[in-house]
Amino acid sequence: MxxxxxxxxxxxxxxxxxxxxxxxxxxxxxxxxxxxxxxxxxxxxxxxxxxxxxxxxxxxxxxxxxxxxxxxxxxxxxxxxxxxxxxxxxxxxxxxxxxxxxxxxxxxxxxxxxxxxxxxxxxxxxxxPVRPDLPGADAPGVHGVQTLDDGQALLDTLGRTRGRRAVVVGAGYIGVEMAEALINRGFEVTVVNRGTEPMSTLDPDMGRLVHRAMEGLGITMVNDAEVTKVLTGEDGRVRAVATEDAEYPADVVILGIGVxxxxxxxxxxxxxxxxxxxxxxxxxxxxxxxxxxxxxxxxxxxxxxxxxxxxxxxxxxxxxxxxxxxxxxxGGGYATFPGVVGTAVSKVCDLEIARTGLREKDARRAGLRYEAVTIESTSRAGYYPGAAPMTVKMLAESRTGRLLGVQIVGREGAAKRVDIAAVALTARMTVDEMTALDLGYAPPFSPVWDPVLVAARKAASKVRASSAL
CATH class of the missing domain: 3.50.50.60 (FAD/NAD(P)-binding domain)
Known part of the structure; x- marks a missing residue:
């Protein structure tokens, strides 16, 4: 050969x-x-x-x-x-x-x-997984989660650990999802996050909604905090996570800093x-x-x-x-992958988190001028049982009105609504064009004006007003 x-x-x-x-x-x-x-x-x-x-x-x-x-x-x-x-x-x-x-x-x-x-x-x-170069980061009881082998190792640790205190380092998708997993396992959970708010894939004002909801679920959120070391006990196992200002006791530590x-x-x-x-x-x-x-x-x-x-x-x-x-x-055929619009969804307990397109800082980095609006709505018709609050943030390009991004935080029915925006982004629709979308409606599923369309109406109005100046 x-x-x-x-x-x-x-x-x-x-x-x-x-x-x-x-x-x-x-x-x-x-x-x-x-x-x-x-x-x-x-x-x-x-x-x-x-x-x-x-x-x-x-x-x-x-x-x-x-x-x-x-x-x-x-x-x-x-x-x-x-x-x-x-x-x-x-x-x-x-x-x-x-x-x-x-x-x-x-x-x-x-x-x-x-x-x-x-x-x-x-x-x-x-x-x-990003594994910080910190003293103690490789100690028994400290876990990254990327493969099934990693997941099995973590479950083995959880099964052996007598204490019920967990610290999650990082508050992105992995961090918030692992915080939920540990809450479900009966652990007391502290999330240590270097950012001003959890979920840096959202703008900080939307991340703040996630912060409040996580605390409402019994998760202790520590923002603007950089982990400086992982402390170990006499047996060599993790016993705490330290920042410059404090120590957080831990029987298990999850590294959710990203990949x-x-x-x-x-x-x-x-x-x-x-x-x-x-x-x-x-x-x-x-x-x-x-x-x-x-x-x-x-x-x-x-x-x-x-x-x-x-x-x-x-x-x-x-x-x-x-x-x-x-x-x-x-295999001898032909196919292409054109790109992405950046759609992602997650949840922590019953809180749903979604985003697609650009954040404000992404738009600024790309040199785009934009208008941003935020609306409050509900997942169903307000009078229908189970209607839950939902916050939608939308970015549109100034003058053209082209949709640039959407972020949604709410309860049941919130996350998958971002797919409407993902399709609109791919089609390069304007927010004005979005207001005419023929979306499905019945009181158990949506208000007469879907929350995404309410945001589109408000964004279209703001684009018109700014263009008239």
């Missing part, structure tokens, strides 16, 4: 996939649908124990809403192998030889190393990275400047269709779409 590529003596091409979760195995599966094993050999490397799992579901497994781990696995290693994919678990790729078109892989358990040639390469190395693209392999191989550290690709998800290498999932940057700028948005929805596009192209 030639070391300059993966084609074997029978003329088969070899596709090598690095990473066995959403993007990687979606790519492998889609390529297999298009080409049978007689035409294309597919080798996939995964350093963990699991494939095709939902990392987004881990907080709900930890919290008990999802009763067992296997429910988070979409397709097992055995199922992938039955479809003609040579899947190698517990095998970590340690080097990419771009010129020689081969990868070096190491068996995690034995340490044995070997080179595997490729004709086509897919990088789906995902993200790694960064896992691109150390790509960087060492000289592949192009963006300002956020993610791989840069074209519309077909090919790594720029490399005809036979694709990348997708949490290790890439994507185009924000609203701002026109590259952005790092690690979400499972994007990863699965990337995989479909990559697999189609690697």
């Amino acid at each position: 030639s070391m300059s590529g993966g084609r074997d003596s029978g003329g088969r091409e070899r596709l090598v996939v690095v990473g066995g979760d959403a993007a990687g195995m979606s790519a492998a599966s889609q390529a297999r649908r298009l080409k049978d094993p007689g035409e294309l050999e597919i080798v996939a490397f995964e350093r963990g124990h699991f494939t095709s799992f939902s990392a987004c579901g881990i907080p709900y497994w930890v919290g008990g809403e999802v009763p067992e781990r296997d429910r988070l696995i979409a397709r097992t290693p055995e199922e992938h192998r039955a479809r003609g994919i040579d899947l190698r678990l517990r095998t970590e790729v340690t080097e990419i030889d771009v010129a020689g078109r081969r990868v070096r892989a190491r068996d995690v358990d034995s340490g044995a190393e070997s080179w595997t040639p490729y004709d086509k390469l897919v990088l789906a190395t995902g993200a790694r 960064r693209p896992e691109t150390s392999l790509a960087r060492a191989a000289g592949l192009p990275l963006g300002a956020h550290g993610g791989l840069l690709t074209d519309l077909a998800m090919r790594v720029r400047g490399h005809e036979n290498i694709w990348a997708g999932g949490d290790c890439v940057e994507v185009l924000n269709l609203v701002s026109g700028q590259e952005q790092y948005v690690p979400l499972g929805t994007h990863a699965n779409k990337h995989g479909q596009v990559i697999g189609t192209n690697a």
Whole structure:
């Protein structure tokens, strides 16, 4: 076999996939649908124990809403192998030889190393949790949550821990979801957040609503606080988290600071990275400047269709779409991924949080002039039982009225309303055009004027008023 590529003596091409979760195995599966094993050999490397799992579901497994781990696995290693994919678990790729078109892989358990040639390469190395460089950050009882192995390790700790005090470091999506999981497990939860308000993906005025609601749920919120060290007891286990001003006792600590693209392999191989550290690709998800290498999932940057700028948005929805596009192209077809508008939803207990498009600081960074409005409404007709308050914030471009972003905080029925705005953003609608949208209405589901349309009316009015000045 030639070391300059993966084609074997029978003329088969070899596709090598690095990473066995959403993007990687979606790519492998889609390529297999298009080409049978007689035409294309597919080798996939995964350093963990699991494939095709939902990392987004881990907080709900930890919290008990999802009763067992296997429910988070979409397709097992055995199922992938039955479809003609040579899947190698517990095998970590340690080097990419771009010129020689081969990868070096190491068996995690034995340490044995070997080179595997490729004709086509897919990088789906995902993200790694941000682990602060602090004294005690690696102590027993301190957990990051990114993989099923991480989730199992945390559940094992929760089962062994006699104390019921938990500290979550960080108040983004991972932080608030893990705070809920620990509340559900009967822990006293303190969230230590370096920002002025939780959920930095929202504007601070909307984050303040999340702050109040979390405190109403019994979660202690500590904002504007930087963790300086993790304190340990005589047994070496975590006992507290310290900031400059205070100590917060902890029997378990969750690091919910966020993630960064896992691109150390790509960087060492000289592949192009963006300002956020993610791989840069074209519309077909090919790594720029490399005809036979694709990348997708949490290790890439994507185009924000609203701002026109590259952005790092690690979400499972994007990863699965990337995989479909990559697999189609690697399998001889044609597909593209145009970009994102930045839609995300989350919840903490019964509080729903949603956003899409640009925040105020995003719009300013992109050089856009905008109008911002905030409205209060309800999830159902006000007279219908169960109607709950909902706050909607909307940004529109000055003069043109083009929708720029929407944020929603409320109770049941709030989060998925953001999809209306996501479609409007993709279609580059103005807020005036949005007011005429024919949305579904009945008192159990919405007021006569849906909250998103109430915000659009107010935004359109403000755009008209500013244009008349």
